[in-house]
Amino acid sequence: MSSVNDWAGPNPVKDNRSGLIGKGVDRYEGPLKVTGTAPYAYEVQPPSPPAYGVMVGATVATGRITGVDIAEAEAAPGVLLVWTHRNVPAQPAKGTRKHPRSTAGSKPALESDRVAYFGQPVALVVADTLENATAAARLVRLTYDAASPDVDFAARKAGAGQPPGEEDVEIGNFGEGFAASAVQLDETWTTPIQNHCQMEPCASLAWWEGDRCIAHTSIQMVKPAQHGLAETLGIDRDDVRLMTRYIGGGFGGKGQTYDDLTLAALAARALGRPVKVAFTRQQMMHGTIHRPATVQRVRLGADRDGRLNAFSLMTWTHCHRDGAFTEHASNFARTLYAAPNRLTGHRLVKLDLPGAGPMRAPGEASGTLSLECAMDELAERLGLDPVELRIRNEPPVDPENGRPFSQRQLVRCLKEGAQLFGWDRRLPTPGQVRDGRWLVGYGMAAAIRGNFLLPAKCSFSVDDDGVITVRQGMTDIGTGTYTVLAQIAAETLGVPLGQVRVEIGDSELPPAPGSGGQFGAATAGSAALMAGMNLRKAIAELATGDAESPLHGGDPAKIVFQDGVVGIENRSETLAGLIRRAAPGGLTVEGEIRPASDMREWSQQTYGAHFCEVGVDPVTGEVRVRRMLGVFAAGRIINAKTARSQLTGGMIWGAASALTEGNPVDPRYGSLLGQDLAQYLVPVQADIGEVEAIMLDEVDDKANPMGIKGVGELGNSGSGAAVANAIYNACGVRVREYPITPDKLLAGLIARGL
């Protein structure tokens, strides 16, 4: 076992002899994905022909199922079973943990007549083909005793309470500080419900081998899925093998399992054959979680030089009636800028909507949409450049808790970004620049997102051919996990990339926390480095202790691994030759990482600065994102290509949050209006012009043995605000209700006489 602060000795990731670390290496699984041969959960070949399950969603948001008629569905062609709450197999009550160390409790499906949200799966039809199951699902007739859903966030906001276990954080005296400030800003922003819209909807395939359930599903975290399924099935955790080899996007929406997994496993057991169950694109909108809407009030008080004296971000948000998830949109604000008087907190309303949950950069993605626009507005009131305003409020230590920053290069990001973008060409007065019919403007915003390290294990094997196999119960949700693990292995053992195999996404493998909170690469990679170092040690001891090795008698600490050869000074042999002779069949060792006990003595974040150029058509209110530039400081970068993809993907999400994304609630049904990708608008290629992400050289020695941090969410923090600020600079219209759609902009444009 190793943790950050007991790490000593050679560090191949830092030495980077082969130059593989930081290189833009192609994706390990890229050829499989681009040829359509990477088996996603629904496409895995089961041992015998599968049956197909289709779920039926509730058409009311709250109430009880009073009538069930499944006769016609049962009689339909190819139908093998039809389940509702009346005949589904018994499952332990929700949240049951028979095993005390289970990382998730039971998640029963169809378990009662109670309907708790629109679209809740209330019936399952399994048939011999997907088409037969889909057709029969339409013949399931349910009647409801439905109450009128309480979904009006705006009306309930006034009565919202603090989230469970949470207090507001006040430092100094905000009220007095604000009142005494020479320049004040007090504005409110709103953000809508957002859906994750992963390319691959949630899907599962399960079969049984005797008493053992084998399940493939699309999930970000392996262990909680395995444990939760075992608890739901009422079986031992070792009797569930859960795999998630390829995942078509997660974004937080696959941090938990849904009824597809439970129902596939139950139906496979009942039918004695493999069963596949998937959400349709339409079912994803209600049947899985979403990012909740927010109302955010920002109050900033500054002196005439732009130094913040009082600073507040208060967030109202909502969650499901039975839930407590909170969109922590105010949290990041506690660390971003200095101010002696500070107030931040959250208010939560429970509504009859589907479950709210985390979505890429939970908190920051929503919160920067208000605060980073408020800073822009304050800069204008002060007559200051918005970059300069941020630099003037740069805190020397974490302003909330006084902890030193492990690394903080926000100012460098701001300055380098401004220079690369050509920020000095920006005219501070809005509406001054035209390009044909377009009004053109520049905007910027800061980016921040936390950095985390969690406990993880990993194993490394070397075989008779000198091939290194990395095994870890980690996931790759499209982020590049396979690839960065391969790079770390190749660098650590001195073998070419083509001589590394990576096996992840399986509950049988050494446990890792999975993908979320942008902790994946740091956590999984650190455990891999530890495993690699342990394998180096084992190989060094093997070689120096083997009378037949040219390395015999050498100092194991002096061993060098390079190009598939192990050597000490001028003596060497191939890794494959050594293993074949001295350890036939190969060697396997484990490694482990744990956060150091003093890790929280530092304030650890990743930072960035976004710059954006937009065009606004004053006649139609159409906005075109012409240029986006992000400059980021996120520790050492392992793979320039996959990291860049993560960052630009996040930046585009920001543009989407500013301009198109959002799902309005239909108060009559407690449903979301956007039910597919024709109605819920995610950006396509034509919506986004030039996008560039620059990564500064940085090594954060406090973060983990590799000095790396995360980039999966950072790009999505602040990028929407940069777009909104650019719109204002282009045309002088501030829209504080996201998304900034043409109808809202037009109202402002007309009012300005443009």
Ligand code: MOS
């Ligand atoms: Mo992420 S939204 O923390 O999976």
